[in-house]
Amino acid sequence: MSRKRLDEAAIAEGIARLNLGLDPAEGWRRDADGLSIARSFRFDSFAEAFAFMTRSALVAEKLDHHPDWSNSYRTVSVRLTTHSARGLTALDLALAEAMNAAARRP
Numbered sequence: 001m002s003r004k005r006l007d008e009a010a011i012a013e014g015i016a017r018l019n020l021g022l023d024p025a026e027g028w029r030r031d032a033d034g035l036s037i038a039r040s041f042r043f044d045s046f047a048e049a050f051a052f053m054t055r056s057a058l059v060a061e062k063l064d065h066h067p068d069w070s071n072s073y074r075t076v077s078v079r080l081t082t083h084s085a086r087g088l089t090a091l092d093l094a095l096a097e098a099m100n101a102a103a104r105r106p
Ligand SMILES: C[C@H](O)[C@H](O)[C@H]1CNC2=NC(N)=NC(=O)C2=N1
Pocket: 064, 065, 066, 067, 081, 082, 083, 084, 085
């Protein structure tokens, strides 16, 4: 998958697609500097939050693309950017989509 920076139209379209069916308050948003996207995932328990992180970590290894994230009890805060490109690439959108799916799984 390309590690080239996406243009503005592709980023806007990608974020819109990621947020389909999500409450706007909980969806992915672009950070102020425009170089990353972020979302917080809230779960019912720490165990669910950690299971989500485990599933996401396996996808990240497969994609060879890794999140900047933190966990506080049952919340996981995620920021995605492509460090080598200093901005957003298709890999960030792919990992975001996989994390959306990982959060939906029981
Ligand atoms: C060698 C390896 O492919 C690179 O270091 C990868 C690993 N994971 C990565 N993850 C992210 N988010 N950005 C990168 O630039 C990056 N680079």
